[in-house]
Amino acid sequence: MKNKSYLTVYVAILVLVTLSVSGCDILNPSPPGTPTEMPNLLFTQAAETIMAQISQDLPTATITPTPRPPTNTPLPTLTYTPTTTFTPTKVPPATGTATLTPTVTPTLFGVTAIKDDFSTTDTGWPVVDSPNYRIGYRDFAYQIYVETVTSPIYSVRSWNYADVRVEIDGQKRIGPDDGYYGVVCRFTDGSNYYALVVSPDNTYTIFKAKGGSLEVLTEGQADPGAINGEDQFNRVRGECYGSTLRLYSNDRLLGEAVDTEFKAGGIGLMAGTRFIGGLDARFDNFVVRKP
Numbered sequence: 001m002k003n004k005s006y007l008t009v010y011v012a013i014l015v016l017v018t019l020s021v022s023g024c025d026i027l028n029p030s031p032p033g034t035p036t037e038m039p040n041l042l043f044t045q046a047a048e049t050i051m052a053q054i055s056q057d058l059p060t061a062t063i064t065p066t067p068r069p070p071t072n073t074p075l076p077t078l079t080y081t082p083t084t085t086f087t088p089t090k091v092p093p094a095t096g097t098a099t100l101t102p103t104v105t106p107t108l109f110g111v112t113a114i115k116d117d118f119s120t121t122d123t124g125w126p127v128v129d130s131p132n133y134r135i136g137y138r139d140f141a142y143q144i145y146v147e148t149v150t151s152p153i154y155s156v157r158s159w160n161y162a163d164v165r166v167e168i169d170g171q172k173r174i175g176p177d178d179g180y181y182g183v184v185c186r187f188t189d190g191s192n193y194y195a196l197v198v199s200p201d202n203t204y205t206i207f208k209a210k211g212g213s214l215e216v217l218t219e220g221q222a223d224p225g226a227i228n229g230e231d232q233f234n235r236v237r238g239e240c241y242g243s244t245l246r247l248y249s250n251d252r253l254l255g256e257a258v259d260t261e262f263k264a265g266g267i268g269l270m271a272g273t274r275f276i277g278g279l280d281a282r283f284d285n286f287v288v289r290k291p
Helices: 002-021 039-057
Strands: 111-116 133-138 141-146 153-161 164-174 180-189 192-199 203-210 213-221 233-241 244-249 252-258 265-272 279-290
Touching: 111 153, 133 153, 141 153, 141 265, 153 180, 153 192, 153 279, 164 180, 164 265, 180 233, 180 279, 192 233, 192 244, 192 265, 203 244, 203 252, 213 252, 265 279
Parallel strands: none
Antiparallel strands: 111 279, 133 141, 141 279, 153 265, 164 233, 164 279, 180 192, 180 265, 192 203, 203 213, 233 244, 244 252
């Protein structure tokens, strides 16, 4: 019986220790109505405490993530430079009145060398039908139709002139107002020549092609009424005399430039677009005069 009493006391002490370790307070039991916690909660709390202690004892490791490339990496910028581009900057109208006085009198070019009213289709002008442009005789006139953008289309003859005046009645039949048309002089090949052109938006340009690159020699806004708009004809005249290039519209001097690059060459017609394609230019009453 004595041994049984000792065993009873031992079991009681063991229960007290177990309850104490598990967090139970036998002196302060849960109030009535408080649900009894499940044993697995005690285990979970004990496990969390142990893991927290282990984590504090372990050395701290720093992980530096490898940077990922951006998902929207932009494509490299490609630069395309066409062999011939003609996009001149528009010049605003001058605030004052400027008068250009020709140093070459109109009577200097007194000899008529060539005349063509394009009433027949056998006078030797080029005829080409391309997806991007079309040149040839049409409706008793000569047509240059330009579908491409920033690429002048010319039609020239192999007649060789140094000092020459080229005249033409030019018209924009359809297309953008900032398209242009006019004459060509001292044409050596498709990469070397002078061009003198007007636009229905009342602007003008004299430019030079050299080695396939186009250089504006002069450009500007014409006086009101100097260049007819829409589908009206303009009498465009280009003079190449010595180092001086002059451009007229309806007998009014628009501008002049000085350049010594080309001395002589072929003559012809030109049309082109700047920003919008689809220009249909018509030409009539072609006249070439020489000193």
